[in-house]
Amino acid sequence: MRFRVWSLAFGLAGIAVWFAPGLRGSPPPHDRHVTVEASADAFRPARIRVGKGDRVTIDLVATDVIHGLYVDGYGVAATAEPGRPGRLSFVADREGTFRLRCSVTCGPLHPFIVGTLTVGEGRLARGALALLLFAASGAVWAVRR
Numbered sequence: 001m002r003f004r005v006w007s008l009a010f011g012l013a014g015i016a017v018w019f020a021p022g023l024r025g026s027p028p029p030h031d032r033h034v035t036v037e038a039s040a041d042a043f044r045p046a047r048i049r050v051g052k053g054d055r056v057t058i059d060l061v062a063t064d065v066i067h068g069l070y071v072d073g074y075g076v077a078a079t080a081e082p083g084r085p086g087r088l089s090f091v092a093d094r095e096g097t098f099r100l101r102c103s104v105t106c107g108p109l110h111p112f113i114v115g116t117l118t119v120g121e122g123r124l125a126r127g128a129l130a131l132l133l134f135a136a137s138g139a140v141w142a143v144r145r
């Protein structure tokens with residue numbers, strides 16, 4: 001009987017995590033500060049991940065020549081030259097994956113200086129937690145038999 005209650009509790013908790021809007025892994029907005037290094041062939045890091053609603057500040061550091069960073073979908077840009085970092089700031093209020101690209105023609109590899117900004121609500125983490133709870137529910141049920 002006790003096992004059945006636990007099994008039911010884990011199962012219901014899993015369903016709640018999966019469906020409840022309040023539990024959808026949407027943490028309060030953070031200030032996110034990222035330094036991106038731009039060189040002749042790449043942004044480092046090339047992938048930035050933030051939460052929806054976060055206030056994002058990107059400091060762009062140029063290692064060799066003048067580079068730019070433009071965030072598609074948000075329409076914000078910064079330019080940096082060696083020794084003179086650039087900065088851009090915005091609120092990540094739109095979900096999705098947006099392209100980052102160099103906005104200054106800087107050399108032969110300029111078209112390849114790209115990256116992505118992913119603005120999400122951490123769906124993967126929520127799904128993993130829900131699956132864990134479902135699994136726990138199944139495990140408790142199996143042990144009981």
Ligand SMILES: [Cu+2]
Pocket residue numbers: 067068102103104105106107110111113
């Ligand atoms: Cu460039």
